[in-house]
Amino acid sequence: MTLTSPSAPTAVSSSTADSISIRGAVKIYGSGPSQHVALQNVDVDIKRGQFVSIIGPSGCGKSTLLRLIAGLETADSGTAEVFGVTPERACAAKMIGLVPQAPALLPWKDVLGNVSMPAKVNRRADKLRRRIHGHLERPAPDMLDLLGKAGLTDAVHKLPAQLSGGMQQRTAIVRAFGVQPDVLLMDEPFSALDEFTRESIQEQLLDIWDENKTTVVFVTHSVSEAVRLSDKVLVMSARPGRITASVDITLPRPRSQAMLKTAEFHHFEDVIRDHLQTAWQENPITGSTPIPAGAAQ
Known part of the structure; x- marks a missing residue:
């Protein structure tokens, strides 16, 4: 799925053309007694080409942060840039792709038709992307090759039903990579799958x-998924949502299923669990929530 921003794109002057940069982001929902601070003074730097996971308890603002990068939410204060431009402009140029929890495939098209369609309907976006310094041109992918790498060679002409x-979610992943986004946002895409399918x-x-x-x-x-996939794991604390730790995962790649059993892998699992436990203790469910200076009231 590619994202189209509802608002007009606006360029920014920035020296961060090779990173996703969020500075002092605050997002508040509601007002008065029902006011909820989803994000408070969040700073994030993600370098081009990195695989970064965000982990934290339910309601900590993980999806809100993802939507901020996608241009689907606007911060009440702070800034967000995607390779030197606003998220809105990146969305308009189809630089950002999304894989949600549900694959949302077109039921009347086969697998090949589903993964090929976005590139056909988004041709105009190529011109917009070429005008953006932070976009990197790549050769058009071979969709049959991508389907093969996802284990879908025998399902190319099957309908989603x-x-x-697991095969539907693989199809959604190939579809997202097929439009060659500069950034791919994935919001718990494997949460509904069994453990064996998930690891595969x-x-x-x-x-x-x-x-x-x-x-x-x-x-x-x-935790294990975050460690296996990531170059870096951002740990969030709830109420209000904050980044409380950033853990660099220095395990060698490629990371096979056999690596999940090693002491090195378990070490990083323990580190992240310790950060999660500390963050939870520091942010009890009850208690006052400070409102940062300059935020919307």
Whole structure:
């Protein structure tokens, strides 16, 4: 799925053409007693080509942060840039793709038709992307090759109703990579899958990402998934949503299923769990929520 922003694109002057940069982001919903601070003074730097996961308890603002990068939410204060331009402009140029929890495939098109359609309907976006300094031109992908890497060679001409849940999600991933986005946002795309299927798709996702080097921002509740996939894991604390830790995952790539059993892998799992536990203790569910200076009231 590609994202189209409802608002007019606006350029920014920036020296961050090779990163996703968020500075002092605040997002507040509601007012008065029902006011909820979803994000408070969030700073994020994601370098081009990185695979970054965001993890934290339910309601901590993970999806809000993802929507801020996508240009689907506007911060009440602070700034957000995607490779030197606003998220709105990046969306208008189809630089940002999204893989949601539900694959949202067209039921009347087969697998090949579903993954090929976005590139056909978004041809105008190529001209917009070429005007943006932060966009990197790539050769058009071979969709049959991508489907093969995702384990879908035998399903190319099947309709979505003939696919398992895992195969549908693989199709959604190939579709997203097929439009060659500079940034791919993934919002818990494997949450409905069983553990075995989940680990299999993780491996296929890493194979496709390694070849394309698209910048991926991945929201998850799974510690092991975050460790296996990521170059960096951002740990969030709820109420209000903040980045409380950034953990660089220095495990070598490629990361096979066998790596999940190693002491090195478990070390990073323990580090992230410790950060999650500390963040939870520092942010009890009850209690006052400070409103940062300059935020919308």
